[in-house]
Every structure is written in C-alpha cells, then in structure tokens.
Amino acid sequence: MGLLPEKVLNEWVIIMAPRSTTSPLILKKGDITPFIKKLTHILTVYGPVAKKTQFVFDEISEGSQLRLDYDTTILPPKKYFIPPQEEMVRFSLSPQLNITSPLEESEEATLWNGKRFVIVGIHSCDLAAIKFHDKILTQVYPDPYRTHRRERGIIIGLNCLTPCEESFCKSTMTLSSTEGADLMLTELHDSYYVDVLTETGQLVIDYTKSLFSSASKEQSKSVEQLLTSREDTFPDLIPEFEKLPERLQVGYEGEMWARLGNRCFGCGACTLVCPTCFCFDVKDRVELDLNQGSRVRNWDSCQLVDFALVAGGHNFRPTIPSRVRFRIYHKFWIEPEQIQVIGCVGCGRCTRTCPADIDMIELLTDIQEGGT
Amino acid sequence: MPTEKSKPVVAFYGLTCCAGCQLEVLNLEEELLEILGHINLVQFRMGSSAKHPGPYDVCFVEGSVTNEAELAHLKELREKSKVLVALGACATTGGVNALRNGRNIEELKQSVYGDASHVRTLPQIQPLKEYVKVDYELQGCPIAGDEFIEFLTALLTGGEPSEKNYAVCVECRLKENICLMKEGELCLGPITRAGCGARCPSVGFPCEGCWGPVPQANVESEINMFSQKGASFDVVVRKFRMFNASMEDFMKQLKKRLDIEWL
Numbered sequence: 001m002g003l004l005p006e007k008v009l010n011e012w013v014i015i016m017a018p019r020s021t022t023s024p025l026i027l028k029k030g031d032i033t034p035f036i037k038k039l040t041h042i043l044t045v046y047g048p049v050a051k052k053t054q055f056v057f058d059e060i061s062e063g064s065q066l067r068l069d070y071d072t073t074i075l076p077p078k079k080y081f082i083p084p085q086e087e088m089v090r091f092s093l094s095p096q097l098n099i100t101s102p103l104e105e106s107e108e109a110t111l112w113n114g115k116r117f118v119i120v121g122i123h124s125c126d127l128a129a130i131k132f133h134d135k136i137l138t139q140v141y142p143d144p145y146r147t148h149r150r151e152r153g154i155i156i157g158l159n160c161l162t163p164c165e166e167s168f169c170k171s172t173m174t175l176s177s178t179e180g181a182d183l184m185l186t187e188l189h190d191s192y193y194v195d196v197l198t199e200t201g202q203l204v205i206d207y208t209k210s211l212f213s214s215a216s217k218e219q220s221k222s223v224e225q226l227l228t229s230r231e232d233t234f235p236d237l238i239p240e241f242e243k244l245p246e247r248l249q250v251g252y253e254g255e256m257w258a259r260l261g262n263r264c265f266g267c268g269a270c271t272l273v274c275p276t277c278f279c280f281d282v283k284d285r286v287e288l289d290l291n292q293g294s295r296v297r298n299w300d301s302c303q304l305v306d307f308a309l310v311a312g313g314h315n316f317r318p319t320i321p322s323r324v325r326f327r328i329y330h331k332f333w334i335e336p337e338q339i340q341v342i343g344c345v346g347c348g349r350c351t352r353t354c355p356a357d358i359d360m361i362e363l364l365t366d367i368q369e370g371g372t
Numbered sequence: 373m374p375t376e377k378s379k380p381v382v383a384f385y386g387l388t389c390c391a392g393c394q395l396e397v398l399n400l401e402e403e404l405l406e407i408l409g410h411i412n413l414v415q416f417r418m419g420s421s422a423k424h425p426g427p428y429d430v431c432f433v434e435g436s437v438t439n440e441a442e443l444a445h446l447k448e449l450r451e452k453s454k455v456l457v458a459l460g461a462c463a464t465t466g467g468v469n470a471l472r473n474g475r476n477i478e479e480l481k482q483s484v485y486g487d488a489s490h491v492r493t494l495p496q497i498q499p500l501k502e503y504v505k506v507d508y509e510l511q512g513c514p515i516a517g518d519e520f521i522e523f524l525t526a527l528l529t530g531g532e533p534s535e536k537n538y539a540v541c542v543e544c545r546l547k548e549n550i551c552l553m554k555e556g557e558l559c560l561g562p563i564t565r566a567g568c569g570a571r572c573p574s575v576g577f578p579c580e581g582c583w584g585p586v587p588q589a590n591v592e593s594e595i596n597m598f599s600q601k602g603a604s605f606d607v608v609v610r611k612f613r614m615f616n617a618s619m620e621d622f623m624k625q626l627k628k629r630l631d632i633e634w635l
Contacts, residue, residue: 056548074548084546265562265590267541269551286529288406288521299546304538305587320588355541355553355562356593357600 022202024215024223025194027185031211032192033063038208039118042111043154046080047120048073057119068121068187071164072347076126076275077119081133081149087294088145088282094291103144109152111203118154118204125167125347127157127181128174129275135339137278145297146278154200157181161226163234166348168361171238174345175230186223193223238364245336247367248329256366261321263356268301270350270358271327276335276343277301302327328363376412380429380528383415384459385449387435387442388469392514393460394418394434400517407521410528426452430527434459436469436497443494443503450504455527458500461513465584466618468513470497473617497618508533512568513582513615519567536566539586540579543570552578558598558611563589582615591625605630 027035039045045060048070055070057077091099109115122130134150137143157178160169169175178184182201185192193215196202205212215223238244271277281300286293300307303323308316317323335343344360351360384394398418400407407413414424431453437443450456461467472480477495481488500506510519526533540561544551547570552559559578561570565586572579585591591612598608609626616622 051548052550054550074550075545262590263593263596265539265541265593266588267539267562269541269545272542272545283534284531285522286525286531288403288410288525290410290525290529301538301542304542306537320590353545353551353554355551355559356590356597 022196024220025196025205025212026188026215026219027192027194027212029190029192032066032068035208035211036060036063036066036120038211039120039204042114042116042207044114044117045120046077046117060120066120068158068185068192070121072123072167072349072352074349074353075273076129076347076349077122078126078129078133078275078278080117080119080153081130082143082146082278082280082299083149084299086145086297088297089295090292091294092292093286103148111200111207116152116154118156120156121158121185122155122181123158123160123347124177125160125169125172125174125345126275127155127179128172128177128345129347130155130180131177132276132339132341132343132345133278134180135341136335140338141278143278154204155181155183156204157184159184159186159227161187161230164348166351166359166361167346168237168241168348169346170230170234170236171241172342172344172346173241175234176227177345186226188219188223188226191219193219237361238368240368241364242342244332244342244364244367247370248333252325252329257321257325260324260358260363261319263358264303264320264324265356266303266305266320266323267355268303269353269355271301271303272299273349273353275345275347275349276331279307302330328367332364332367379410379412381424381427382411382413382430382432383424383426383428383453384413384417384432384434385415385445386417387433387446387463388438389435389460389462389467391418391434393463393510393512394432396514396517397432397520400521403517403521407524411524428453430455430457432457432459433500434463436462436466437494437500437503438469438497439492439494441492446500446504455507456504457523458506458509460515461511461582461584461615463500464509464511465499465616466497467582467615470616470618471613473497474623499618511565511583516568516571518569537587538566539589540564540566540568540570540573540583542566543568544573547574549573552576553597553601556601558601558603558607560594560611562597563591563594580614581612584616585619585622589621591622592629595625595629 036045040061046057047060047066048055049058049065050067055067055073056075057073060066087102089099089101091097107113133146137146178197182198183204184195184197194212196205279300279302280297282295282297284293284295317326331343335341348360386394395418431449433446433449433456437446458464462469473496477493481491485491510523523533543566544561549570552573557578559573560581561573561579563586564579564581565583567583595608609630612622612626
C-alpha cells in the first residue's frame with residue numbers, strides 16, 4: 001500500500017497555519033456584546049451556547065448567550081456546512097414536472113445582503129475538521145451543496161488554552177490549527193487577542209472597527225507564551241499518532257473487532273457527532289398534496305445496518321463488528337490514502353457520546369500496541 | 373381531484389388497546405382534510421359511527437389479539453384487505469398487553485377478576501404478524517403522526533414506505549440531546565427503533581422501548597451497561613418487559629443472563 005506517514009505529517013503541518021499578517025488587535029470582553037449585536041445586523045450569527053450541562057452551537061441574537069468558555073459541543077459546527085437534513089432539489093409533479101435547486105440562487109452572497117453567516121468560537125480541532133472537509137469534499141467527492149454553504153460562512157476561531165475531557169488534539173496535531181478561520185481569538189485576561197487571517201476577516205474588523213484597539217508588543221508576547229506553553233499542558237495521549245495507518249495494515253481479522261463489536265450498539269452516535277464524518281443518504285419526499293416534494297439528503301452512518309445494503313439484499317457489512325472495524329479503517333487508513341490526512345482531529349466527541357462507553361483513546365492505543 | 377370511486381377505501385379497526393393510535397390519527401387536525409381528499413375513509417370510529425363491511429384497500433389495525441373472537445376478527449380483516457397495516461405497539465410488539473406473557477394466566481385472571489370463569493383469554497400476546505400476514509408496521513405507543521403521514525403519502529404515490537432501521541440514539545444526537553446513558557440513566561434508546569423523534573429523551577425521560585427492538589439490537593451490551601450503572605435484576609427485567617415482553621430475542625437474552633425461569 002502506498003501510504004506515506006511523512007506525507008500525512010506534512011499535511012497537518014500545513015494545516016497548523018501561521019498567525020496574522022496584519023497587526024493583531026484587542027477586543028475587550030465587555031465589548032463582545034456590542035460586537036455580536038453589530039454582526040447580527042448583517043449576518044446570521046452562530047456560536048456555542050449552554051444546553052443544560054453541555055454546550056451546542058446555536059443561533060445567537062444577544063452576546064450574553066455566547067459561551068466562549070465552552071469545552072466542546074454535542075454536534076460539531078459541520079451542521080452549518082452539511083445540515084443534518086438538506087433539500088437538494090424541490091419539485092412539483094403537475095401540470096408538468098418542475099425542478100428547482102437551491103444552488104440556482106443567482107444573487108451573489110456578500111457581507112451586506114444577508115446571505116452570509118458567521119460562526120463564532122470554533123476551536124482548533126473543529127477548524128482542522130472543516131479543512132479536512134474542504135479537501136475531501138472538493139478533491140475526492142466534490143460536493144456543490146457543501147461548497148455553496150462554505151462560501152457563505154465566516155469563521156471566527158478560538159484558541160484552546162486548556163485540554164478538554166476525552167480529547168487528544170495534541171496527538172492528532174490539531175491543537176494549534178487556525179487555517180480556515182477568518183479571525184482567530186485568544187483569551188487574554190479581560191480581553192480577546194485577535195489575529196486577522198483573511199480578507200473576509202479584515203472586512204468584519206472594518207465593519208466593527210470602533211470596538212477594536214491595536215495589541216501591544218507585551219500582549220503579543222503573552223499570547224505567544226500562552227500558546228507555546230500548551231506544548232507542556234496538553235498531554236500527548238496517543239504517541240506516534242501518525243503511525244496509525246501503518247499499524248492498521250498489520251491486522252484485519254484480529255479479535256479486537258469482535259470484542260468491540262460485542263459492546264457496540266451500532267447506534268451511529270459516534271459518527272453523527274464526528275466533525276469529519278460526512279456520509280449521507282438521499283430520499284425523495286412527496287408532500288401531502290401529492291404534487292410537491294423534495295429530494296432530501298440526511299446524515300447517514302456507516303454504523304447502521306442499512307448503510308452497506310445494496311439492491312438484491314446483499315449487505316457488505318452485515319454485522320456490528322464489521323461496521324466498527326470499517327469506521328476505524330476508513331478514518332485511519334482509507335482517508336489518509338485518499339487525501340494524505342487522517343480522518344480524526346482528536347476532539348473526543350465520539351467517546352463523550354458513546355452509550356456503550358467505548359473510549360477512542362483506549363481503542364487507538366490498543367491498535368498502537370499491536371492489538372488488532 | 374380524484375372521485376370517491378377512484379380513491380382507495382381505507383378502514384381503521386381496534387383490537388384490545390387504549391385506542392390511542394387512532395386518536396393520534398384524529399389529532400392530525402391540520403392534515404385530516406387534505407388526507408380525506410385522497411382516501412375514502414369508510415370506517416373510523418374516532419370520527420364517524422358509519423360502518424362498512426369491506427373489502428378494503430388499506431386496513432389499519434391497532435391493538436392486540438387477546439382472545440379467540442379477536443383472532444377470528446383479525447383473520448377476517450386480513451381476508452377483506454389488500455394491504456393490512458399493524459398500528460402501534462400493541463399490534464407490533466404486543467405492547468403492555470404482553471406483560472402477561474410467561475405468567476400463570478389463571479392466577480392473573482383470579483387476581484384481577486376474582487371469579488374469572490367468564491373471562492376467555494389467550495395466555496400469550498403476540499404481534500399481529502404472528503397470526504396473519506402484515507404488510508407494514510407503524511410502531512410506537514402511541515404512533516407518531518408524522519410517521520403516519522409519511523407512510524400514507526408513500527402508499528398513495530406508489531412508493532415503498534421506508535423503515536427506520538436504526539436506533540433512537542440517531543434522533544437524540546440530531547436533536548443534540550444530552551445522552552441519558554452517559555448521565556447514568558437506564559435508557560432503552562440504543563436498542564430501540566427510531567421513529568418517535570426521541571420523544572421521551574428530549575424531555576429528560578429515558579426511552580422505554582415502545583417502538584420495539586431495532587434490527588440487530590445488542591441486548592447483551594444493554595444489560596451489561598444497565599448492570600454497570602447499578603441497576604438491580606428486578607429493574608432490568610421490568611424495563612425490558614414494559615413494551616417488549618413478547619420479543620423473543622429480548623427475553624432470550626434476559627433469560628440467558630439473568631437465569632429467570634418464567635420469562
């Protein structure tokens with residue numbers, strides 16, 4: 001197999017993008033509320049908000065709803081680029097078949113015509129996942145629907161300063177990803193230090209200019225220190241992560257899969273919350289007037305029994321163990337072969353959500369130790 | 373607009389149950405008129421006292437077969453209907469009616485009725501498909517209105533109604549519910565068929581399994597997880613039997629693990 005671990009590594013290094021080229025800015029925490037208010041005048045604003053004991057990305061109308069102190073969210077921000085349920089075309093059957101597509105919208109999306117949206121506070125792991133989709137959903141499986149939304153999305157990233165439970169982003173080398181973000185925030189005492197990474201980011205700054213001041217040299221230095229110190233504070237929970245593809249090639253029929261399969265419910269929760277999973281199923285739906293309808297794609301999961309079921313009734317992965325194994329091989333072998341990037345960003349959502357308490361760190365460590 | 377004659381003849385019947393599934397259909401107030409534009413509804417006791425002897429194009433049957441008379445009625449409905457649809461938990465898993473399964477029926481009758489010599493009942497409750505050919509099943513206690521509409525539209529447009537062969541967990545994640553299993557609760561979501569839209573977990577109640585088992589339900593793992601959460605033997609059995617006491621795989625696994633004679 002033509003897998004090159006070095007190449008995988010390089011790709012992540014590229015994703016760990018540089019800091020801003022223009023001079024960094026400061027946004028006082030107290031100015032988050034007017035900043036969000038101003039954004040809502042021209043954009044739909046999404047960000048992390050509290051949901052009982054956890055957090056979710058949701059639409060924000062008031063800055064006070066925004067919880068930039070969140071650890072992680074139940075679903076990743078991919079839901080804004082690939083919605084769980086999305087109309088691909090609308091149709092009516094009579095008087096004659098008429099089909100329209102949301103992609104035919106002629107008006108170009110600008111910052112000013114209400115067609116764009118901004119997601120505030122995306123962590124580095126999720127930024128890496130967005131980059132991952134940018135790559136695989138243009139190079140391997142071009143997806144015009146996702147591209148349509150991606151072009152309309154503005155991303156304000158947020159550097160993580162403390163590791164969150166179940167995550168292993170240092171091992172996946174996604175801890176310092178900033179590429180894909182238009183602005184990148186770093187919490188600094190009573191302020192946010194702002195790196196402007198793109199032209200779109202600059203447009204947002206220009207629009208809300210009065211709220212920002214220039215960062216001082218000391219502040220830049222503090223941020224630099226904060227970010228570098230993460231090398232010590234974030235643990236490397238899965239050493240030699242980039243060797244996983246190679247190690248998976250050793251064994252395929254190991255008892256590990258049966259053991260995992262006995263425990264796994266095949267419920268698909270891990271894939272739904274995964275920021276890099278992108279599989280979908282397409283269905284036609286006719287409305288009750290029996291005339292209008294739509295072709296809808298819904299998130300699907302390789303863990304579900306119908307996923308690899310084909311015409312004639314054959315199922316390529318008929319058992320739970322075979323599906324669990326497929327998920328791991330797809331992320332850690334097939335995707336690296338396709339786009340030279342491992343399909344896992346270390347966010348730990350799969351572990352946090354698994355009703356059978358399957359732990360991704362344990363599972364990958366088993367593979368590293370030759371346990372397949 | 374189709375004429376009355378060209379519209380499919382549709383009937384609803386209830387066997388032993390609370391009639392809550394037919395009530396769910398009646399509750400589709402927004403959509404009922406539009407539905408009636410497409411079907412010739414000839415028998416629906418929630419909306420009309422009119423009766424129709426059949427034959428029917430589509431016959432919805434809710435409830436369980438609890439005695440010989442109901443069994444004869446079900447067989448008759450089957451003969452009169454092109455398409456027979458089992459409606460709701462009682463008809464698809466036996467529902468709460470099946471709680472009697474495995475118990476001594478004479479003792480149960482005695483404890484409920486005292487002198488029970490006039491009560492004629494079958495000792496076991498089975499899904500309708502164990503007695504007659506059932507073309508489709510709509511699960512739930514009660515059924516979900518949106519699933520009913522989706523099913524009917526598929527049938528009316530000549531499509532094949534789709535089955536949700538996945539667990540409640542999918543619907544829970546899409547609603548971004550906090551996983552109740554992770555919170556230490558005993559939730560049947562991971563082994564229960566989706567379709568309810570995670571009705572109970574969305575308001576903080578663990579799933580009771582009323583949509584019946586998901587295909588390939590990993591019952592063994594569920595029992596393990598429940599035990600890990602400190603659930604007693606008694607609680608696990610009750611939880612599993614609530615809506616699924618007639619589901620052989622569930623009971624077989626319970627028997628194997630918990631060594632209970634009477635299940």
